[in-house]
Amino acid sequence: MTGIKKSDQHFQELNKTLAEVFRDANSLMVVAQIIKKHLTNKFDIRNIALDGLDLSKVRKIIDLGCGCGFFTHGLKNRVHKDAEITGIDRHSKCKHLYLQACDEVDIKGKFLGRGISEIEKIKNNTIDLIICSYALYYFPDYIKHISRILKEDGFFVTITHSSPHMKEFTDYVKNILRIKGIDFHKRLPYESLIENFSNTNGKMLLSPWFEVVTSREYKGTLVFNQNEFCHFEKYFNFKHSFFIPGNDMNQEMLTEIVLEKVQQDLKNFGQLKITKDDTIFICSRKKKMIHK
Secondary structure (H helix, E strand, O other), rough: OOOOOOHHHHHHHHHHHHHHHHHOOHHHHHHHHHHHHHOOOOOOOHHOOOOOOOOOOOOOOEEEEEOOHHHHHHHOOOOOOOEEEEEEEEHHHHHHHHHHHHHHHHOOHHHHHOOHHHHOOOOOOEEEEEEOOOOOOOOHHHHHHHHHHHHEEEEEEEEEOEEEEEHHHHHHHHHHHHHHOOOOOOHHHHHHHHHOOOOOHHHHHHHOOEEEEEEEEEEOOOEHHHHHHHOOOOOHHHHHHHHHHOOOOHHHHHHHHHHHHHHHHHHHEEEEEEEEEEEEEEEEOOOOOOOO
């Protein structure tokens, strides 16, 4: 396995720090809407991930790192009318919004709030569909358990970020840090996280556990115009720990420096563009038809 191993202390600390961002479920919902509004690709990534899969007989579903139900929302009218879904997340504050999402798509829902280790208790070969959006890089060592609990004719569908991710903005932030004389070890926090599971190593990590692994690309760009700085500010304040190294530095001060620079550049140039490409992996334990 490439990337940082689960046992590595640095990875554990980084994992915990970045995952804490999503504890604020209400802010997460606000930021999700900002991303949707400013993303140039208006095709729903959940449809791209699920189209072509026959899910009509799916009854038992797991949503890993479910958050407020982003991926669960995409299952509406796709699965069996008696389907049941279990959302697993490390943040119990997501429970209310997640179960609300289940109600909105007419799927009986349950929420487990003790994190990914919950799947260790699930019996082998019992789940029809496992979904996971923007979370597998937190627990790539659990791919073996995902395969173990999935039925032989089931699907595992995961959405992750492509690497390099947000390259222009990453270089932009790094340049600001360099100007301030800050040593960030050449990678921003989110870069260290994403390298654990992305388009570059995803198939390699999945292939030992699934007979079929296919991928689909999702190309997109976030665009913020001159009069939309307030939207970018909310987005960046929510995710600043992904871009600003922690250690002993003053994150609040550095965040303000980045925001001031973005605000000034928006005034000068009128627009900020951030490439945001993602990759979808669709996996099965045995060979079956997956339409691309």
